[in-house]
Amino acid sequence: xxxxxxxxxxxxxxxxxxxxxxxxxxxxxxxxxxxxxxxxxxxxxxxxxxxxxxxxxxxxxxxxxxxxxxxxxxxxxxxxxxxxxxxxxxxxxxxxxxxxxxxxxxxxxxxxxxxxxxxxxxxxxxxxxxxxxxxxxxxxxxxxxxxxxxxxxxxxxxxxxxxxxxxxxxxxxxxxxxxxxxxxxxxxxxxxxxxxxxxxxxxxxxxxxxxxxxxxxxxxxxxxxxxxxxxxxxxxxxxxxxxxxxxxxxxxxxxxxxxxxxxxxxxxxxxxxxxxxxxxxxxxxxxxxxxxxxxxxxxxxxxxxxxxxxxxxxxxxxxxxxxxxxxxxxxxxxxxxxxxxxxxxxxxxxxxxxxxxxxxxxxxxxxxxxxxxxxxxxxxxxxxxxxxxxxxxxxxxxxxxxxxxxxxxxxxxxxxxxxxxxxxxxxxxxxxxxxxxxxxxxxxxxxxxxxxxxxxxxxxxxxxxxxxxxxxxxxxxxxxxxxxxxxxxxxxxxxxxxxxxxxxxxxxxxxxxxxxxxxxxxxxxxxxxxxxxxxxxxxxxxxxxxxxxxxxxxxxxxxxxxxxxxxxxxxxxxxxxxxxxxxxxxxxxxxxxxxxxxxxxxxxxxxxxxxxxxxxxxxxxxxxxxxxxxxxxxxxxxxxxxxxx
Amino acid sequence: xxxxxxxxxxxxxxxxxxxxxxxxxxxxxxxxxxxxxxxxxxxxxxxxxxxxxxxxxxxxxxxxxxxxxxxxxxxxxxxxxxxxxxxxxxxxxxxxxxxxxxxxxxxxxxxxxxxxxxxxxxxxxxxxxxxxxxxxxxxxxxxxxxxxxxxxxxxxxxxxxxxxxxxxxxxxxxxxxxxxxxxxxxxxxxxxxxxxxxxxxxxxxxxxxxxxxxxxxxxxxxxxxxxxxxxxxxxxxxxxxxxxxxxxxxxxxxxxxxxxxxxxxxxxxxxxxxxxxxxxxxxxxxxxxx
Numbered sequence: 001x002x003x004x005x006x007x008x009x010x011x012x013x014x015x016x017x018x019x020x021x022x023x024x025x026x027x028x029x030x031x032x033x034x035x036x037x038x039x040x041x042x043x044x045x046x047x048x049x050x051x052x053x054x055x056x057x058x059x060x061x062x063x064x065x066x067x068x069x070x071x072x073x074x075x076x077x078x079x080x081x082x083x084x085x086x087x088x089x090x091x092x093x094x095x096x097x098x099x100x101x102x103x104x105x106x107x108x109x110x111x112x113x114x115x116x117x118x119x120x121x122x123x124x125x126x127x128x129x130x131x132x133x134x135x136x137x138x139x140x141x142x143x144x145x146x147x148x149x150x151x152x153x154x155x156x157x158x159x160x161x162x163x164x165x166x167x168x169x170x171x172x173x174x175x176x177x178x179x180x181x182x183x184x185x186x187x188x189x190x191x192x193x194x195x196x197x198x199x200x201x202x203x204x205x206x207x208x209x210x211x212x213x214x215x216x217x218x219x220x221x222x223x224x225x226x227x228x229x230x231x232x233x234x235x236x237x238x239x240x241x242x243x244x245x246x247x248x249x250x251x252x253x254x255x256x257x258x259x260x261x262x263x264x265x266x267x268x269x270x271x272x273x274x275x276x277x278x279x280x281x282x283x284x285x286x287x288x289x290x291x292x293x294x295x296x297x298x299x300x301x302x303x304x305x306x307x308x309x310x311x312x313x314x315x316x317x318x319x320x321x322x323x324x325x326x327x328x329x330x331x332x333x334x335x336x337x338x339x340x341x342x343x344x345x346x347x348x349x350x351x352x353x354x355x356x357x358x359x360x361x362x363x364x365x366x367x368x369x370x371x372x373x374x375x376x377x378x379x380x381x382x383x384x385x386x387x388x389x390x391x392x393x394x395x396x397x398x399x400x401x402x403x404x405x406x407x408x409x410x411x412x413x414x415x416x417x418x419x420x421x422x423x424x425x426x427x428x429x430x431x432x433x434x435x436x437x438x439x440x441x442x443x444x445x446x447x448x449x450x451x452x453x454x455x456x457x458x459x460x461x462x463x464x465x466x467x468x469x470x471x472x473x474x475x476x477x478x479x480x481x482x483x484x485x486x487x488x489x490x491x492x493x494x495x496x497x498x499x500x501x502x503x504x505x506x507x508x509x510x511x512x513x514x515x516x517x518x519x520x521x522x523x524x525x526x527x528x529x530x531x532x533x534x535x536x537x538x539x540x541x542x543x544x545x546x547x548x549x550x551x552x553x554x555x556x557x558x559x560x561x562x563x564x565x566x567x568x569x570x571x572x573x574x575x576x577x578x579x580x581x582x583x584x585x586x587x588x589x590x591x592x593x594x595x596x597x598x599x600x601x602x603x604x605x606x607x608x609x610x611x612x613x614x615x616x617x618x619x620x621x622x623x624x625x626x627x628x629x630x631x632x633x634x635x636x637x638x639x640x641x642x643x644x645x
Numbered sequence: 646x647x648x649x650x651x652x653x654x655x656x657x658x659x660x661x662x663x664x665x666x667x668x669x670x671x672x673x674x675x676x677x678x679x680x681x682x683x684x685x686x687x688x689x690x691x692x693x694x695x696x697x698x699x700x701x702x703x704x705x706x707x708x709x710x711x712x713x714x715x716x717x718x719x720x721x722x723x724x725x726x727x728x729x730x731x732x733x734x735x736x737x738x739x740x741x742x743x744x745x746x747x748x749x750x751x752x753x754x755x756x757x758x759x760x761x762x763x764x765x766x767x768x769x770x771x772x773x774x775x776x777x778x779x780x781x782x783x784x785x786x787x788x789x790x791x792x793x794x795x796x797x798x799x800x801x802x803x804x805x806x807x808x809x810x811x812x813x814x815x816x817x818x819x820x821x822x823x824x825x826x827x828x829x830x831x832x833x834x835x836x837x838x839x840x841x842x843x844x845x846x847x848x849x850x851x852x853x854x855x856x857x858x859x860x861x862x863x864x865x866x867x868x869x870x871x872x873x874x875x876x877x878x879x880x881x882x883x884x885x886x887x888x889x890x891x892x893x894x895x896x897x898x899x900x901x902x903x904x905x906x907x908x909x910x911x912x913x914x915x916x917x918x919x920x921x922x923x924x925x926x927x928x929x930x931x932x933x934x935x
Contacts, residue, residue, distance in 0.1 A: 461865075
């Protein structure tokens with residue numbers, strides 16, 4: 001015969017203000033199997049838990065019901081309380097009389113009645129609970145970081161410094177990401193490459209970091225602590241052991257193509273390194289355009305390479321690595337402004353901010369000179385904020401960084417050319433440390449600020465014309481300029497859908513990768529052991545990306561240093577003798593935890609991936625699948641009692 | 646090949662100030678194998694004035710005309726942007742909004758009419774570019790208009806706020822139609838900018854300013870002709886050159902032709918059948934450029 005203790009929490013006035021807790025307590029005391037029923041102010045507190053512990057010891061309780069807040073709040077707390085008194089933590093049932101009762105009504109009679117019903121159901125069900133044991137799986141002491149931008153670099157360095165091996169996979173020929181393209185960074189005007197390249201070199205030289213550049217992750221299998229990833233090393237057609245990075249090949253290559261690193265502004269060779277500070281500093285051959293690869297002619301680079309490092313027979317290579325945790329830091333892309341009326345692609349001298357960064361960068365296509373297509377220096381430059389952002393036609397969100405970099409670009413234009421600079425803005429978002437101060441500085445440098453979005457860019461008399469409503473003047477204005485710089489929205493990368501599927505990450509409505517909780521878990525994802533960091537999670541600046549990279553490293557280190565993961569015992573289980581192998585459950589599992597054993601013709605559950613959601617058990621036509629702790633008799637008993645009150 | 650047939654909704658100007666547009670429409674469409682039959686008993690669509698004063702009356706006027714068209718069993722062809730901008734949205738609201746449908750049905754009942762909503766409203770530009778298709782237009786070209794530089798003026802109501810085919814701010818249907826004829830279509834920022842419309846009657850200085858800017862850009866671009874698809878657009882752009890000179894000191898001599906006239910010329914039709922020569926600004930120079 002069960003010996004049940006029932007504890008009704010007041011939760012201060014949260015519950016007691018609406019539910020007659022004394023009446024619920026007395027009601028519970030009279031239920032079958034209940035040997036003691038108490039009420040208390042704060043059951044989750046130490047004295048509250050002591051009540052339970054004492055009753056277990058002195059009254060020989062073997063089941064406990066706590067009527068209080070949602071189990072999402074304190075189920076672990078009360079489970080630990082039971083364990084500390086020598087009782088298995090799964091012999092607990094909670095009745096939620098706060099979120100489900102006192103917080104949804106002010107009707108005391110109805111609340112008390114419902115609380116009684118829930119308690120009755122909990123009492124009936126707890127009798128049927130069985131003791132369950134958590135189990136553990138080892139964690140592979142290696143990590144995978146996907147994306148070699150600033151967030152990924154930060155995560156990799158922190159994990160590696162802690163003594164664990166990190167595989168850093170980057171799809172481009174060099175790490176560095178978008179930050180490598182920038183000239184100066186706000187608000188300090190630090191040279192971007194100057195602060196980034198030391199970190200890039202640290203990655204290259206770190207004994208614990210295995211760098212996979214010009215590579216992509218093709219497949220991820222397994223579960224937290226035990227991932228098996230397949231990485232494709234794309235063929236560079238250069239032998240990385242023999243190549244010394246001398247540069248003979250790219251200086252002699254006779255052909256050019258648009259330079260992606262320069263955002264299409266300049267040209268590069270068909271064998272190339274993306275930028276002078278590339279890590280690794282070894283070239284790659286553009287396989288789609290290389291004349292030798294496409295038609296068998298040329299081959300100049302191979303003939304001239306002093307170490308014989310060019311190998312046109314090289315193939316892509318697939319490698320497999322085992323890792324315990326994954327950080328996805330794949331970064332962002334920019335909105336294409338040709339979708340709107342800002343003259344991009346229609347008129348000359350209309351650039352995106354990133355293109356302008358390349359222009360104003362000393363190692364960019366113009367050697368750092370701000371110039372129009374005809375080579376002359378502009379006398380007036382317009383910078384248009386919010387292109388594609390804060391715009392229900394494209395993206396409703398604000399892209400976080402554009403106001404600040406628009407101020408920075410205004411400063412750089414002024415400094416380099418002395419031109420008239422006009423910033424067309426809706427609001428100035430200078431929210432970070434030293435950001436507002438930077439805004440004041442740029443204002444004092446004589447930049448004109450027009451509070452009105454640049455609605456349209458046209459041309460007149462050979463100059464560009466920005467049309468806007470100047471809302472502070474209350475007038476329509478047309479400002480003639482020589483160059484227009486557009487600040488485009490940050491967007492998810494074009495392959496975000498595919499990448500999210502490979503890693504089991506969900507996406508929010510705006511397409512960025514979805515964090516587990518908007519406020520409190522910005523780096524966890526729906527898949528245990530997979531974390532996100534940086535702009536792939538949403539538009540953000542460099543300090544925030546670095547912080548997220550470090551935070552993701554902490555998440556990874558928590559797993560790797562614990563050495564093992566806990567596998568919850570609340571999982572689906574298959575009664576194999578009942579399972580007919582119909583496989584109706586397989587496509588239903590959201591966590592890919594079910595597999596079909598062809599030999600035995602039954603379904604198996606991967607208990608580490610299973611989250612005990614019960615969807616498969618509900619779908620199983622023969623009842624072979626059930627979820628421990630939520631077996632059919634338990635659930636039905638609870639329902640019967642609740643309805644009987 | 647099956648012939649296209651439409652019920653034709655002329656609109657108030659068709660038999661009056663825009664009779665040249667109507668004549669060229671009939672001639673050009675006939676040459677392309679498209680039949681038009683005027684909707685018997687049609688009445689005003691409400692233009693820009695009525696919907697602003699009484700939206701229900703505006704929709705009721707359109708609903709009646711739609712009902713008349715539907716009873717012919719043919720889709721409705723319109724060549725005026727304001728008519729199109731009234732008839733098409735009324736039809737859409739009738740189909741999608743239960744309350745609009747109920748109210749309009751009661752109005753129609755009072756005049757013994759009924760609208761099922763199975764008629765379509767097609768603007769002349771879309772009839773040529775979509776229903777017929779540019780390929781068929783190209784097949785009919787006998788006199789390619791190479792050397793003719795034109796800017797297409799859509800007016801503010803054809804593509805805005807939305808239409809089935811084009812970007813509202815930068816439509817290309819008329820551009821493509823003209824290019825099919827061999828015309829050099831110049832970029833034209835003001836292709837959908839308002840000309841002032843009926844403000845020419847009520848607040849003339851506003852409409853003159855807007856019209857001036859359109860004509861200025863056409864002149865700057867080097868256009869030989871402005872091609873439009875609406876009688877009121879044509880009127881504002883064509884008929885006030887003297888007033889514009891008095892106000893701004895510039896005389897623009899760019900002629901304004903209807904797209905049906907330009908297509909007709911490329912098809913080899915005679916200028917008299919296309920009623921070229923009935924506008925204020927002569928287009929003879931344009932004809933001499935082929």
